[in-house]
Amino acid sequence: AQSVTQPDARVTVSEGASLQLRCKYSYFGTPYLFWYVQYPRQGLQLLLKYYPGDPVVQGVNGFEAEFSKSNSSFHLRKASVHWSDWAVYFCAVRIMQQGTGSKLSFGKGAKLTVSP
Amino acid sequence: DPKIIQKPKYLVAVTGSEKILICEQYLGHNAMYWYRQSAKKPLEFMFSYSYQKLMDNQTASSRFQPQSSKKNHLDLQITALKPDDSATYFCASSHRGRAEQFFGPGTRLTVL
Numbered sequence: 001a002q003s004v005t006q007p008d009a010r011v012t013v014s015e016g017a018s019l020q021l022r023c024k025y026s027y028f029g030t031p032y033l034f035w036y037v038q039y040p041r042q043g044l045q046l047l048l049k050y051y052p053g054d055p056v057v058q059g060v061n062g063f064e065a066e067f068s069k070s071n072s073s074f075h076l077r078k079a080s081v082h083w084s085d086w087a088v089y090f091c092a093v094r095i096m097q098q099g100t101g102s103k104l105s106f107g108k109g110a111k112l113t114v115s116p
Numbered sequence: 117d118p119k120i121i122q123k124p125k126y127l128v129a130v131t132g133s134e135k136i137l138i139c140e141q142y143l144g145h146n147a148m149y150w151y152r153q154s155a156k157k158p159l160e161f162m163f164s165y166s167y168q169k170l171m172d173n174q175t176a177s178s179r180f181q182p183q184s185s186k187k188n189h190l191d192l193q194i195t196a197l198k199p200d201d202s203a204t205y206f207c208a209s210s211h212r213g214r215a216e217q218f219f220g221p222g223t224r225l226t227v228l
Contacts (some may be wrong), residue, residue, distance in 0.1 A: 032215035043120075043206060044159075044219040051215070090159065094215040101147060101171035104208075104217055106159040 002027045004074075004091045006107035013081050014115050021076040021110045023091030032094040033074040034104070035065055039087045047089070050074060061085070086114045119143045120220035122207050127225045129197050136183075137192040137223045139207030147171075147212045148190040150182060153222075154203035162205075165190055166212050197227045 005024045013019050025031050033050040048059025055067040065076045074091060091107040123138040141148060150162040164171045168184040179201075181193045194201060204224045208217040 034216060036219075043221040046216055046218065049216050092159075097172055101164045101166050101212070102215065103149065103161040103164055103172060103174075104151075104159075105161070108158040 002093065002095050003105050004033075004093045004107045006091050006110050008110050009108065010111045010113070012113040012115055015083050016080050019076075019078040019081045019085070019112070021089050021091075021112070023074045023076065023107060025072050025074060025091075025093050027072075027093055030069075031074075033065075033067065034092045034094075035059065035063070035074075035076050036090045036092060036106075037087045038090065038109070044090065047076070081112075081114055083114045083116075085112060087112060120207060120209060120218060122205075122220040122223050124223060125221065127223055129225065129227050131197060131199060131227060133197050134193065134195045135197065135225065137194070137205050137207075137225070139190050139192070139220060141188050141190075141207070141209040141218075141220075143209055143218060144188075145209035145211050145218075146187065147210045148184070148188075149208040149210075149217060150190065150192050151206045151208060151219075152203045153206065159206070163190075163192075194225075199227045201225060202227045 030052045035047040036044040037047045050067050088109045088111045090109045092104040096102050120141045147166045149164045153159045162175050163182045179195045183191045204222045206222045207220040210217045
């Protein structure tokens with residue numbers, strides 16, 4: 001099945017430390033991949049997107065992600081985490097459906113806690 | 117100004133009743149979607165519409181009916197509500213042909 005998996009449900013990092021959130025995908029062909037962030041009691045905001053091309057993509061607020069075909073991965077990174085990054089992060093893949101458009105398939109999310 | 121409006125923000129309903137969740141987008145997009153997020157399940161796709169036509173329906177129940185009265189509206193009617201329907205319902209939109217979708221703030225539905 002075409003999907004994404006986020007293996008780490010909860011991640012805690014110290015403020016100022018680096019961050020990596022993992023995402024593995026399963027997809028036939030070349031995927032279009034996304035990271036979304038959900039702050040408490042809010043909707044989802046697009047953090048960054050991968051369209052086939054440069055494997056490293058830059059997002060907002062210093063986030064970046066790297067696509068790896070060999071590892072079937074799309075990990076999210078940030079060099080220095082800020083307390084305002086405390087949120088839930090979702091990886092998603094676009095699923096194309098024959099003649100009926102597309103949808104996003106989401107991972108279960110990774111809840112990031114930032115410690116002082 | 118918010119580009120995708122969902123109303124109401126919170127909704128409490130009794131079992132067996134019917135509710136309509138409202139979604140309007142002002143991004144000029146031609147595709148709209150509904151997703152559901154609950155404590156038991158991660159974000160799951162429900163419906164997609166393109167140019168006001170239903171493209172895909174992945175809800176198992178006919179109790180969920182999308183309604184598109186205008187090209188930038190996609191409401192969700194839920195009938196015979198059950199406690200298991202308690203969830204946050206997100207509306208999203210995109211340009212047809214673009215992969216990224218933009219999400220509204222959600223409607224949090226609680227069924228008692």
